[in-house]
Amino acid sequence: MFDKAKLLKEVVGQLKINQRGDHGPSHWARVLHHGLVIGERVGADLEVVKLFAFLHDSQRHNEYRDPDHGRRAAQYAQTLNHVLFEVSEAQMALLVEAMEGHSEGAVHSDPTIQTCWDADRLDLGRVGIKPEPEFLSLEGQRWIEFAYEWSVSGVMPKESQVKN
Numbered sequence: 001m002f003d004k005a006k007l008l009k010e011v012v013g014q015l016k017i018n019q020r021g022d023h024g025p026s027h028w029a030r031v032l033h034h035g036l037v038i039g040e041r042v043g044a045d046l047e048v049v050k051l052f053a054f055l056h057d058s059q060r061h062n063e064y065r066d067p068d069h070g071r072r073a074a075q076y077a078q079t080l081n082h083v084l085f086e087v088s089e090a091q092m093a094l095l096v097e098a099m100e101g102h103s104e105g106a107v108h109s110d111p112t113i114q115t116c117w118d119a120d121r122l123d124l125g126r127v128g129i130k131p132e133p134e135f136l137s138l139e140g141q142r143w144i145e146f147a148y149e150w151s152v153s154g155v156m157p158k159e160s161q162v163k164n
């Protein structure tokens with residue numbers, strides 16, 4: 001449990017990229033939603049998933065190629081633990097791994113880490129990309145059409161879009 005408003009204020013306050021751009025808070029909000037629905041179904045650590053949503057793109061220097069932004073985000077998250085949120089060492093290790101690897105196109109056997117990656121990839125529709133199923137968990141695959149429509153339209157679709 002943490003104070004979302006306080007964390008957001010801190011993260012947005014230090015952001016170097018445009019708040020209204022492709023990697024800003026509206027993206028984080030969709031990542032948060034996807035992460036929570038998928039994470040609940042696969043037994044992910046939802047605290048880690050939430051923190052990933054708010055922090056994973058927080059250290060971008062630009063909207064394009066910035067291969068170290070995940071590593072910087074992981075370092076930043078460590079400075080905020082016990083200040084703006086409280087997670088255990090094991091949770092921080094998951095968060096660090098999820099952030100460091102989130103833009104490398106890998107898949108992971110850990111449900112928390114893969115949920116974070118699913119959630120981020122499901123919002124690729126905002127840059128015109130529909131994620132390939134092989135980069136998503138089985139649960140994540142069910143949300144491809146729903147998430148794509150949301151990313152493109154900016155309006156959350158009905159859950160009837162979700163594949164059974």
Ligand SMILES: [Fe+2]
Nearest residue numbers: 027056057120
């Ligand atoms: Fe992202």
